[in-house]
Amino acid sequence: MHWFRRLMYGRNGMDTLANVCLIAGLVVYIVAAIFDLFWISLLFFALVIYAYFRCFSKNVYKRRQENAAFVGFFALRKKMFKERKEWRYIRCSKCKAYLRVPRGKGTLEVKCPKCGETFRVKG
Ligand SMILES: [Zn+2]
Incomplete structure (x- = not known):
């Protein structure tokens, strides 16, 4: 051995x-x-x-x-x-990082914590 x-x-x-x-x-x-x-x-x-x-x-x-x-x-x-019922996973349009947004909150403005890109997403 x-x-x-x-x-x-x-x-x-x-x-x-x-x-x-x-x-x-x-x-x-x-x-x-x-x-x-x-x-x-x-x-x-x-x-x-x-x-x-x-x-x-x-x-x-x-x-x-x-x-x-x-x-x-x-x-x-x-x-x-x-977590599919409470959260929706989206990808940042700039850096492709995964972001988690709550479902059922309407349209949200999201800021990517990785690159700082801001965009609107439907929750
Ligand atoms: Zn990003």
């Missing part, structure tokens, strides 16, 4: 994105095997190779950034879905 610990020292290891790639690869492999789709099975190899690339990558900073962006994307969608 000591050799494995030495091998993985300074490397990214398994993260959420690598796990999702492996699971997606497994699903793709099963679907390709059931329907006998050779070209789709190549996607399985691409996903598995990418997952192992992430796992053994020594550029931990970049891999952590990618993983945080991936996890954050789905966390935001989950939050949007949970």
